[in-house]
Amino acid sequence: MSTTTELLKGAAELFPDEVVTSAHVRHFELPAGAGRFALITLDNGFDHTKPTTFGPQSLGNLNKAIDQVEAEAANGEIVGVGITGKPFIFAVGADLKGVELLGRHSDALAIGKGGHDVFKRLSGLAVPTFAYYNGAAMGGGVEVGLHCTYRTVSKALPAFSLPEVFLGLVPGWGGCTLLPNLIGPEKAVSVVIENSLNQNRQLKGKQVFELGIADAMFEGADFLERSLVWTAQVLKGEIAVERPEIDRGEGWDAAVAKGRAIADSKVHGAAPAAYRALAIMEAAKDGDLQKGFDAEDQALADLIMGGELRSGIYAFNLVQKRAKRPAGAPDKSLARPVTKVGVVGAGLMASQLALLFLRRLEVPVVLTDIDQERIDKGVGYVHGEIEKLLGKGRINQDKANRLKGLVSGVLDKAEGFADADFIIEAVFEEMSVKQTVFAEVEAVAPAHAILATNTSSLSVSEMASKLKHPERVVGFHFFNPVAILPLLEIVRGERTDDASLATAFGVARKLKKTAVLTKDAPAFVVNRILTRFMGEIQNVIDEGTPVAVAEKAVEPLGLPMSPLVLLELVGPAIGLHVSETLNRAFPERFKVSPNLKAVVEAGKRGFYVYKPENGFKPELDPEVAALLKQGDSVLTEEQVRDRVLDAVAQEIGLMLDEGVVAEAQDIDLCLITGAGWPFHLGGITPYLDREGVSERVNGKRFLAQGVASVPA
Numbered sequence: 001m002s003t004t005t006e007l008l009k010g011a012a013e014l015f016p017d018e019v020v021t022s023a024h025v026r027h028f029e030l031p032a033g034a035g036r037f038a039l040i041t042l043d044n045g046f047d048h049t050k051p052t053t054f055g056p057q058s059l060g061n062l063n064k065a066i067d068q069v070e071a072e073a074a075n076g077e078i079v080g081v082g083i084t085g086k087p088f089i090f091a092v093g094a095d096l097k098g099v100e101l102l103g104r105h106s107d108a109l110a111i112g113k114g115g116h117d118v119f120k121r122l123s124g125l126a127v128p129t130f131a132y133y134n135g136a137a138m139g140g141g142v143e144v145g146l147h148c149t150y151r152t153v154s155k156a157l158p159a160f161s162l163p164e165v166f167l168g169l170v171p172g173w174g175g176c177t178l179l180p181n182l183i184g185p186e187k188a189v190s191v192v193i194e195n196s197l198n199q200n201r202q203l204k205g206k207q208v209f210e211l212g213i214a215d216a217m218f219e220g221a222d223f224l225e226r227s228l229v230w231t232a233q234v235l236k237g238e239i240a241v242e243r244p245e246i247d248r249g250e251g252w253d254a255a256v257a258k259g260r261a262i263a264d265s266k267v268h269g270a271a272p273a274a275y276r277a278l279a280i281m282e283a284a285k286d287g288d289l290q291k292g293f294d295a296e297d298q299a300l301a302d303l304i305m306g307g308e309l310r311s312g313i314y315a316f317n318l319v320q321k322r323a324k325r326p327a328g329a330p331d332k333s334l335a336r337p338v339t340k341v342g343v344v345g346a347g348l349m350a351s352q353l354a355l356l357f358l359r360r361l362e363v364p365v366v367l368t369d370i371d372q373e374r375i376d377k378g379v380g381y382v383h384g385e386i387e388k389l390l391g392k393g394r395i396n397q398d399k400a401n402r403l404k405g406l407v408s409g410v411l412d413k414a415e416g417f418a419d420a421d422f423i424i425e426a427v428f429e430e431m432s433v434k435q436t437v438f439a440e441v442e443a444v445a446p447a448h449a450i451l452a453t454n455t456s457s458l459s460v461s462e463m464a465s466k467l468k469h470p471e472r473v474v475g476f477h478f479f480n481p482v483a484i485l486p487l488l489e490i491v492r493g494e495r496t497d498d499a500s501l502a503t504a505f506g507v508a509r510k511l512k513k514t515a516v517l518t519k520d521a522p523a524f525v526v527n528r529i530l531t532r533f534m535g536e537i538q539n540v541i542d543e544g545t546p547v548a549v550a551e552k553a554v555e556p557l558g559l560p561m562s563p564l565v566l567l568e569l570v571g572p573a574i575g576l577h578v579s580e581t582l583n584r585a586f587p588e589r590f591k592v593s594p595n596l597k598a599v600v601e602a603g604k605r606g607f608y609v610y611k612p613e614n615g616f617k618p619e620l621d622p623e624v625a626a627l628l629k630q631g632d633s634v635l636t637e638e639q640v641r642d643r644v645l646d647a648v649a650q651e652i653g654l655m656l657d658e659g660v661v662a663e664a665q666d667i668d669l670c671l672i673t674g675a676g677w678p679f680h681l682g683g684i685t686p687y688l689d690r691e692g693v694s695e696r697v698n699g700k701r702f703l704a705q706g707v708a709s710v711p712a
Contacts, residue, residue: 009056009060015055015056015057015101017097018055018056018057018058018098019044019050019095020055020057020058021043021044021052021053021054021058021062021091022043022044023040023061023064023065024040024043024065025039025040025065025068026038026039026041027039027078030080030228030231031229032233034079034232034235035079035235036077036078036079037079037080037081037228037231038068038069038072039084040062040081040082040083041083041084041085041086042084042085042091044086047087048086048088048135051089051136052085052091052141053092053140054093054094054115054140054144055097055098056098056111056114058095059115059118062118062144063118063121066122069125070126073125073126074126078127079127080128080231081122081129081130082129082131082132082228082231083129083130083132083144083145084132084134085135085141086135087135088134088135088136089134090133090134090137090157091138091140091141091144092136092138092139093138093140093141093142093143093163094115094139096313099111099304101711103711104305106301108301108304108305109297109298109300109301111300111301112172112296112297112298113297116174116293116297119140119143119174120147120174120289122148123149129147129150130148130149130152130227131146131148131150131152132151132152132223132224132227133151133154133157133205133208134154134157134220134223134224136157136158137157137159138159138160138161138162138163139161139162139173139175140173142161142162142171142213143162143173143174143175143178146174146175146182146213147174147178150215151214151215152214152215152216152217152218152223152230153205153208153209153214153217154218155205155206155209155217155218155219156205156219157204157208157220158204158205159202159203160203160204160207161191161195161202162191163196164192164273165192165196165197165273165274165277166199166312167273167315167316167679167680168271168306168310168311168312168679168680169273169303169304169312170276170280170296170299171192171277172297172299172300173296174293174296175296176192176284176292176296176299177280177281177284177292177293177295177296179191179213180246180281180285182212182213182243183211183212184244184247184251185246185256185281185285186251187211188255188281189258189278191203191211192277192281193262193274193277197262197266197274200679205220212243212244218230248285248286248287252282253282255281256278256282259278263275266558266560267678267680268555268558269555269558270555270558270680271308271558272306273303273680276299276303279295280292280295280296305710306710307686307710308680310682310708310709311679311680311682311690311708311709312679312680314682314708315672315679315682315683318665318668319514319669319672319673323486323514323515326515327516327517327661327662328662329501329502329505329515330498330501330505331498332502333502334499334503335499335502335506336421336448336502336503338361338421338450338506338507339363339364339421340363340365340366340420340421341361341363341364341365341420341421342365342366342367342368342420342424342441342445342449343365343366343423343424343425343426344368344424344425344426344437344441345368345369345378345425345426345427346368346374346377346378346409347374349454349482350369350378350427351378351382352478352480352482352483353424353454353482354382355381355386355483360510360512361507361510361511362403362406364407364408365382365407365408366407366416366420367379367409368410368412368413368416369411371411375409375410375411376409378409379409383404383407413440413441414443414444417441417444417449418444418446419446420449421448421449422449422450422507423445423450423451423452424453424476425441425451425454429455429456429457429574429577431459431462434453434455434458434463435462438451438463438467438473439466439467442468448472449472450472450500451464451472451473451474452473452476453475453476453477454476454477455477456524456527456574456578457524457527457578457581457582458581459522460492460493460496460520461493461494461495461520464493464495470494470495471497472496473493473495473496473500474492474493474496474500475489475490475491475492475493475518475520476488476504476508477489477490479675485673485676486512486513486673487513487669487670487673488511488513488516489516489518489524489525489674490505490515490517491519491524492520493520494520501517505517514669514673516666516670518661519659519660521655521658522581522584522586523578523581523582524660525655525666525674526670526671526674526675527578528660529648529651529652529667531575531578531579531590532589532647533563533644534563534566534567534575535579535590535593536644537550537551537563537564537640537644538596539591540644541593541595541628541630542594542629542630542631543633544630544631544632545633545634545635545640546634547564548620549636549637549640550563550640551564552637553638553640553641553644557687558678558680558681559678560676560678562618564606564607564608565606565618567606567607568605568606568607571605572604573600576592576593576597576600579592579593579596589647594629595628595630599624602624602627604623606621607620607621607624608624609621609622645688645691646693646696649688649693649694649696649698652667652702653694653698653702655667656702664685664702664703665703667683668682668683668684668685671684685702686702686703686708686709689701689702689703689709
């Protein structure tokens with residue numbers, strides 16, 4: 001028995017529930033008399049909704065298929081070997097469910113070596129090998145093709161990536177070594193580091209071809225047929241594939257340095273995966289592939305046994321699985337149809353909501369406001385955004401005309417909402433204003449209509465308390481920018497009934513949002529945690545710690561932006577309003593910063609200014625510095641970080657005790673999808689567990705050992 005077979009057999013015993021991918025071999029004559037050809041098709045027996053993956057048994061099946069074609073190639077029975085996937089899917093990499101189960105470094109090392117040992121056989125055959133990227137290809141799916149001599153790609157391919165760094169791994173089956181040697185280090189850094197750290201940005205088929213990863217591109221309808229014609233032409237010498245010469249000097253070093261700068265800007269040194277990948281790419285400069293593969297094996301094993309990957313997989317599972325089955329959501333059958341939507345307000349937020357409902361539901365959407373000028377501006381915004389979509393080719397003229405025809409605005413709520421099924425308000429964040437609006441809407445809306453509020457912090461129950469039918473009021477809190485951030489906090493008021501809640505969840509699904517059910521508690525989930533987090537930063541500044549020290553203290557979390565830059569994005573006035581709301585609810589934990597109040601009263605948009613001569617880096621605004629009144633208590637970065645994390649751990653513990661959400665997993669899902677919290681942290685609770693903060697503050701972990709961490 002070969003070493004590879006032994007490795008894979010041992011790994012398979014650790015993963016008995018693997019969805020096994022078969023590697024079917026079939027033979028046929030290539031066009032134009034080019035000769036007999038062997039094609040390996042990767043297929044797990046399911047349709048495209050369950051993508052093909054590589055677990056140990058799947059790698060074993062591919063290994064056996066290569067045994068067969070290797071013998072045929074050696075005997076001169078075939079002229080080439082191809083590998084492709086089932087309809088719409090090429091392969092999407094290692095089976096992460098199996099990776100989660102690994103508890104020993106040696107087992108993790110075996111997975112890395114097993115993949116390498118199988119894949120690199122494709123480059124060692126006696127005949128040329130071809131990868132036909134017919135559909136989605138990620139991770140190991142991309143890498144198996146990199147080991148082939150040639151590659152083609154479907155123009156219709158929707159998603160192609162090496163997402164490992166995003167999850168806390170490295171492309172460990174050849175990606176770090178082969179890709180820079182194929183397309184050059186700068187392009188490889190873009191694919192492996194930059195795209196991954198930009199929320200796992202995917203490439204389309206055309207980009208795969210333009211980058212030089214694929215040697216040819218064909219339309220999706222007859223992709224395989226045309227790929228085989230091209231293959232025949234290559235084998236007969238009618239087509240010569242030319243690839244650019246790789247700069248193995250200063251250009252290579254500059255590309256790696258650029259990658260490190262990207263990693264620093266995204267994770268601030270707090271997550272190891274990007275740096276391990278760059279180290280392998282740096283070493284790949286001399287073209288020694290086996291040395292690179294060995295380094296990939298070691299990095300893969302080290303990272304699999306580290307907390308970052310486990311948190312990354314945990315985050316991936318939250319977004320891919322838990323998000324699709326929201327905890328506490330009522331039975332879907334209770335949901336009522338929504339054939340018309342009303343939006344109260346026509347400002348920017350209301351207009352964004354109108355556009356979202358219009359695009360996703362494609363039903364009539366009507367806006368109202370206090371004067372015709374505002375209404376016209378709101379409808380005009382929606383029309384303008386539709387024109388942009390048309391200009392980018394995202395929709396055709398017919399659809400643009402249809403969508404424009406579906407949106408309207410009226411002053412009279414009775415005229416606009418008499419036949420609406422779902423009405424959402426996005427007016428000024430003041431309880432009395434919202435209660436007045438809901439009273440007006442209830443008077444004219446049908447009895448079955450859902451009344452939704454986009455409040456970010458006010459009590460949904462109090463908002464509904466003066467209505468005749470408070471059971472149909474639900475919180476529907478979006479995050480800005482509405483089109484980008486996936487989270488939708490759905491808030492159940494004290495008297496919200498199941499049918500209204502089910503309808504809200506049904507609408508959220510059609511809007512393609514990640515819906516999380518929250519209790520009607522002050523500021524719900526994201527704003528409560530962020531306000532406690534940022535409030536503690538503000539507190540230490542007020543007490544005397546320099547702004548730069550307070551900001552730098554939380555850099556090790558690898559957040560997408562610093563707290564005060566985030567405050568600028570949210571808006572200091574909104575931040576102040578939420579802190580005042582939470583101060584009224586929990587005065588002992590949420591203070592209202594006098595310095596923040598002074599910044600808002602001075603009309604400042606934030607704490608920083610951005611000058612071109614300083615590369616637009618944030619600098620403390622001299623006018624804000626003059627406003628600040630600080631005490632004389634100066635903390636170190638470590639003291640600030642401990643204080644901030646302790647505060648957040650305490651708040652999350654209290655929220656779970658109060659039943660604001662069902663589990664800690666929902667807290668993390670909210671922070672990842674609503675606040676851009678890093679995937680490599682798994683949200684916040686795995687990080688607090690890993691750093692020992694949870695037990696220090698609450699006396700226990702938020703998550704059991706083995707959930708977002710290496711099994712005990």
